[in-house]
Amino acid sequence: MPANRHATLVAREPLDEAYFLLTFRHPEIAHSARAGQFVMIKAGVSVEPPLRRPFSILSVDPGEETFSLFVKAIGEGTRALTRLAEGEVAQCLGPLGRPFTRPEAGTEAVMVAGGYGIAPFFLFARELRAANRSGRVFYGGRGERDLQLRERFTGLVPLVTATEDGSLGARGRVTAPLEAFLDDRAGAVRLYACGPDAMLHAVARVAERRGIEAEASLDPWMGCGIGTCLGCVVFTQSRDEARAKYRCACTEGPVFDTSLVVWPGETESRARRRAKVEA
Amino acid sequence: MKLAVELGGLRLKNPLVAASGTFGYGAEYEGLLDLSLLGGLVSKGLYLEPRDGAPTPRIVETPSGLLNAIGLQGVGVRAFVKDVLPRLARYDTAVLVNVCGDTVEEYAEVTRIVDGAPGAAGIEVNISCPNVKKGGMAFGGDPRMTAEVVSAVRKATRLPVIPKLSPNVADITLFARVCEESGADALSCINTLLGLVIDVETRKPRLAFGTGGLSGPAIRPIAVRMAWQAAQAVKIPVMGIGGITCAQDALEFLIAGCRAVQIGTSNFVDPGLYERVLADLRAYLERHHLQDVNEVVGTLEFPGQPSRKEVAP
Numbered sequence: 285m286p287a288n289r290h291a292t293l294v295a296r297e298p299l300d301e302a303y304f305l306l307t308f309r310h311p312e313i314a315h316s317a318r319a320g321q322f323v324m325i326k327a328g329v330s331v332e333p334p335l336r337r338p339f340s341i342l343s344v345d346p347g348e349e350t351f352s353l354f355v356k357a358i359g360e361g362t363r364a365l366t367r368l369a370e371g372e373v374a375q376c377l378g379p380l381g382r383p384f385t386r387p388e389a390g391t392e393a394v395m396v397a398g399g400y401g402i403a404p405f406f407l408f409a410r411e412l413r414a415a416n417r418s419g420r421v422f423y424g425g426r427g428e429r430d431l432q433l434r435e436r437f438t439g440l441v442p443l444v445t446a447t448e449d450g451s452l453g454a455r456g457r458v459t460a461p462l463e464a465f466l467d468d469r470a471g472a473v474r475l476y477a478c479g480p481d482a483m484l485h486a487v488a489r490v491a492e493r494r495g496i497e498a499e500a501s502l503d504p505w506m507g508c509g510i511g512t513c514l515g516c517v518v519f520t521q522s523r524d525e526a527r528a529k530y531r532c533a534c535t536e537g538p539v540f541d542t543s544l545v546v547w548p549g550e551t552e553s554r555a556r557r558r559a560k561v562e563a
Numbered sequence: 564m565k566l567a568v569e570l571g572g573l574r575l576k577n578p579l580v581a582a583s584g585t586f587g588y589g590a591e592y593e594g595l596l597d598l599s600l601l602g603g604l605v606s607k608g609l610y611l612e613p614r615d616g617a618p619t620p621r622i623v624e625t626p627s628g629l630l631n632a633i634g635l636q637g638v639g640v641r642a643f644v645k646d647v648l649p650r651l652a653r654y655d656t657a658v659l660v661n662v663c664g665d666t667v668e669e670y671a672e673v674t675r676i677v678d679g680a681p682g683a684a685g686i687e688v689n690i691s692c693p694n695v696k697k698g699g700m701a702f703g704g705d706p707r708m709t710a711e712v713v714s715a716v717r718k719a720t721r722l723p724v725i726p727k728l729s730p731n732v733a734d735i736t737l738f739a740r741v742c743e744e745s746g747a748d749a750l751s752c753i754n755t756l757l758g759l760v761i762d763v764e765t766r767k768p769r770l771a772f773g774t775g776g777l778s779g780p781a782i783r784p785i786a787v788r789m790a791w792q793a794a795q796a797v798k799i800p801v802m803g804i805g806g807i808t809c810a811q812d813a814l815e816f817l818i819a820g821c822r823a824v825q826i827g828t829s830n831f832v833d834p835g836l837y838e839r840v841l842a843d844l845r846a847y848l849e850r851h852h853l854q855d856v857n858e859v860v861g862t863l864e865f866p867g868q869p870s871r872k873e874v875a876p
Binding site: 326335375 | 584585586587591592594595596607615616619620621622623624626627628629631633636779780808828830831832833834835
């Protein structure tokens with residue numbers, strides 16, 4: 285059950301000019317959050333900017349009753365959060381949303397992250413290790429500085445990087461090393477993606493072409509985080525639905541099976557197309 | 564200390580009501596706050612049938628505000644009456660149902676369905692949603708249609724009828740009077756203000772629908788002014804709505820002449836705010852040596868006007 289409370293900032297770690305690791309005290313999140321879930325959070329109690337912001341939960345520490353977020357200061361809301369001093373409070377509601385589905389035994393979790401989309405995969409990698417499942421991460425960004433936190437996966441899961449400017453790892457899109465890996469891999473895999481929409485769509489296409497299951501964590505603008513404003517809806521269609529319908533990313537996501545999403549430029553979901561072929 | 568208020572047959576244990584479209588169907592907030600803290604709640608707008616709503620993106624943040632074009636996505640009145648109303652019965656709070664329609668007949672039919680089910684305390688008539696092509700603001704911006712819709716809803720129920728007025732008109736007092744003459748028991752003032760946010764890179768509106776409805780603290784002074792005008796124009800009570808974040812904000816509306824207030828966008832920002840607002844409201848009354856929240860209603864001393872109601876001794 286999510287809890288709405290003031291959460292004290294207990295640690296603030298700048299990673300570079302734009303990226304921060306922020307750790308807050310919030311017992312309910314620390315004890316019950318699962319990878320892929322998120323929080324709605326806002327610095328202090330000021331009016332401006334009005335809305336809380338959604339963030340994937342990066343890690344939890346049940347012993348300390350804390351959780352951490354990976355925040356890129358982009359706009360007013362994120363900047364206000366990263367300017368909090370230790371001891372100051374944020375208004376925080378969580379944990380919220382549907383987490384990633386853990387792979388079955390013998391299936392490898394292949395995580396695909398773009399930029400700050402790496403956040404939920406740190407918690408996921410820890411969960412996988414605790415559950416004795418194997419996993420690996422493909423991590424892409426525009427350049428080296430977008431690939432923060434990569435060292436923290438050392439000893440947890442293997443991690444392959446790609447940058448569009450070639451400053452770290454393979455030059456180009458992260459889907460290239462992903463596809464090369466999938467070409468060579470014989471065993472069962474399940475894909476997990478978090479990052480920009482174009483990357484999520486690309487991973488959905490890879491999954492469709494190869495007939496593998498995939499989940500994506502979507503990141504639309506959210507108003508409330510609990511399914512009441514209906515601002516964050518995603519166009520989706522299950523195999524049984526003749527028409528696509530809007531589902532809230534906050535309550536029915538943010539993690540969606542990629543085959544249920546009607547991606548931009550498409551008129552039907554992959555699940556529906558498959559159901560029609562089978563019929 | 565007395566916090567209970569009465570609006571045209573609608574009894575509220577306190578003057579704080581959750582506004583339509585910002586509180587889902589109520590049940591979403593179970594577990595996050597005690598719904599019995601609320602004087603009342605207004606459901607998301609309901610048509611006869613389920614609706615998909617507007618394309619995405621549907622919301623954009625603005626200075627101290629939120630511009631939305633949700634387009635009245637909803638489950639339809641029958642699902643609400645069957646699944647949600649019984650669940651809300653366990654809470655000591657008044658459940659108002661926000662009624663919509665593409666036609667006058669649809670408003671009446673939705674109202675009849677609500678009237679026939681136990682659990683609803685009143686009907687809020689949505690003649691002010693700016694994000695639908697038919698009904699909504701198209702009706703609430705036309706005095707003749709306003710009269711037709713409100714009269715039809717009036718005939719369809721014994722419950723208190725509360726039209727929600729649009730601020731997107733030149734003179735809200737005209738519409739307030741039309742509603743009163745058409746049998747309304749109270750008024751909700753105001754719905755969102757029509758707005759437009761443009762992405763200068765793409766030169767397109769930020770919202771897929773194009774325009775949207777502006778809410779939040781940005782609109783509060785306009786809302787207080789319009790609720791004040793409406794309250795002066797009619798004898799029926801008014802519920803003030805627009806950008807309330809705290810007890811001070813709520814008190815502005817009460818002093819302006821509103822008998823109760825609705826809290827909207829702030830539900831998204833802090834679902835736990837009712838406890839704080841109620842505590843601060845009590846503290847204000849205590850500080851002003853008032854025993855009853857009704858004593859503060861309509862006590863605005865406006866320059867050049869005799870005060871409308873005297874503060875009780």
